[in-house]
Amino acid sequence: MTGSSVPRPYDVVKRAGDVFVSAALLVATAPIQAGVAAVVAKNLGRPVLFRQERPGRDGRVFTLLKFRTMRPVDEARGWVTDEERLTPFGKKLRSTSLDELPTLWNVLRGDMSLVGPRPLLVEYLEWYSPEQARRHEVRPGVTGLAQVNGRNALSWEQRFALDVEYVDRRGLMLDLKILASTVRAVLTREGISAEGHVTMNKFGEADGG
Structure with a gap:
């Protein structure tokens, strides 16, 4: 299903x-993460962390960590789709x-890198082509690279x-450029969602997948 690694x-x-x-960032952001965790607990309840299996290098599955931003699925209350579950908070x-700060633990553990293709479902x-x-x-x-060139848009x-x-192009200069561009993208909040969706439409839903 996935390509073989070429170190x-x-x-x-x-x-x-x-x-x-x-x-270093986990230490530096510890007070911020504690504050965010408290606010998430107040607004959405516990657990404060969202955990989901995602494929990593060579398709090996790991558990992604993020702060929760959605209510749990509750059909009785009409909380089913992402649009319905995502609160203003x-x-x-x-x-x-x-919400991505806990993902630094995934980087430290070796599940992820600071720069690379975003882990999907x-x-x-x-469904991927070769x-x-x-x-x-x-x-x-x-x-x-996708996140600094349009993100979810x-x-x-x-x-x-x-x-x-x-x-194909990965290297130090490209990574530094992406990291610098990420700071700008976060500050300007570019490409947070795709048109008509609160995040990104599912693979295969819109443009043929």
């Missing part, structure tokens, strides 16, 4: 940088990207093309 010398350096930076939290693995599956030749990232075809482009 590069840079990948070793990148992993060392991921460990150092994620550890959750939407605001997503727009700041503070496990169910998508069987070319699209190449996005799994590297660790998924907290941010990536991109079509799936555009997103996958950028993911594979990153796999």
Whole structure:
């Protein structure tokens, strides 16, 4: 289902940088994360963390960590779709990207990298073309080339093309450029959602998947 990893010398350096930076950021953002956790608990209840299985490098599944932004599914209350479950508080939290801070633990553990293709749903693995599956030749990232070139406003075809482009072009200068652009994208809140959706339409729903 997924491409085989093709290691590069840079990948070793990148992993060392991921460990150092994620550890430093976890320490630096600890007070912020504690505050966000308290606000999430007040607005959405417990648990404060959202956990979901996602495919990583070579399609190996890991548990992604984020702060919760949605109510649980409750058909009696009409909380079924993402649009119905996402609260105004959750939407605001997503727009700041503070909900992603726990994902730094995934980086520290080696599930993810700071930069790489974003980890999507496990169910998508069987739908990728061989070319699209190449996005799994590297660790998924907290941010990536697609995230600084449109984020959720991109079509799936555009997103996958950028993911594979990153796999082929990955290197220190590209990673630094993506990280710098991510700061700008977060501050301007660009591409938070796709047109007509609170986040991104599911793979296969709109532009042919």
